[in-house]
Amino acid sequence: MVKTFDDVRPPPSRLIGYARVSSEDQVHDAQMEELRAAGCHRIYEEHGSGASQARPVLTRLLGELTAGDVLVIVRLDRLARSIGHLMTVLEDLESRGVYFRSIGDPIDTAAPQGRFSLQVLAAVAQLERALVSERTKAGIKAAKSRGKRPGNPGLRERRPEAIRAVSQARQKLYLDELTASAQTWLPVVRQLRPQHSWDNVVQVLSRRGQDWSVERLRRAVHRMVGEKLAEQELLARAPRRSAEDRLMKLVAAIAIADPDLSLRKIAAQLDQMGERPARGGQKWQPSSVRHLLDEAHRFGLMPR
Template sequence: MEDLEERGVHFGSIRDPIDTSTPQGTFSLQVLGAIAQLERALIAERSKAGIKAAKARGKLPGNPGLRERRPEAIKAVSQAREKRYLDDLIVSAQTWLPVVRQLRPQHSWDNVVRVLNRRGHDWTVERLRRAVHRLVREKLAENELLGRSPRRAPEDL
């Protein structure tokens, strides 16, 4: 937040009365952050206590279905992981997909990654291609983005 404030950027919430351009708004956001931090610490504390109690009763921590390699448990975890990946991808796409749409397929994936990373992202060619493939498969991006970029003209020697 401090980095953004130094740049003159403020946060304003549409749904909540928080606007960091005012001292009250900054305070409100800090209080909410402290509450979230407390909640994370309490969850971690309860989890550790639960694991300790389970061990005292002779139980192993974790998902028994995964420990026993049950196909339905493995499938459920895999599906949850895929859903989380897609949800995160959709949320983040608003920051990088417009650039991809502007540059692809006229420019190579290397060039697109270079532009995105100059703008503060942290992409590799493989990760970006995989992300765009996934959005195309989900019909959230255009298939044309995956087209081949034109070959570069051979440089004269």
């Protein structure tokens, strides 16, 4: 469910528009004019049908929005494929302090009335999921009462066309889930890859409350790259950094144990411990300590 907003927030800093124009629809000036009239200083324009799962412009835009920004659209159907997809996007925006406004709908998360409308939408999405589940269970029960076995008869008989159809449906669902959630994890991947290993990227995502394994994350990025929704260079081999990773954790532990230590004193401790600088040299320098502390902050090993 979307969280309620009881706090008073500062005025938003930027109005950023998103327009999706269907491939067959050549008239899109009205959509652009509405966004400009709403005060959008920048507008991202996507070309593609509503049925298409691939929305690279939207994925990039959601990853670039920062706290205080306002994402503005003309209508809800320009943004989301379903209520569930819409709620996933809006929950992520709210968690990052990004506002949302739909010109043609009573939704503006910077205003109490708009937040109430959003809560109603969240309730509708929950009801929709419950009804689908209830209908599915009722259908299975009715089929059993008529002596029919639940499931796809083509799969039971191992028909090739049925197997292909199910495989395609699963692949479509997987891509749908990836694109719906991409704004929560793909920006982190873009920030860290390929300079950092997949293990380190998973560490960062885990500290942000996301459940990934290295295998699942690599598979997800491979799929996004294959659909041209992410850059090929994200899959490049990361440089070997095992020694520096160990030193990063060691420096973080020293700084956490004694927050008053200066960079020079941490360097002196490392020298006394017989640790060799990762970048070469005989003695630790404050700049090398600073670099490792910055990396530790990036990976969430210590608070700023």
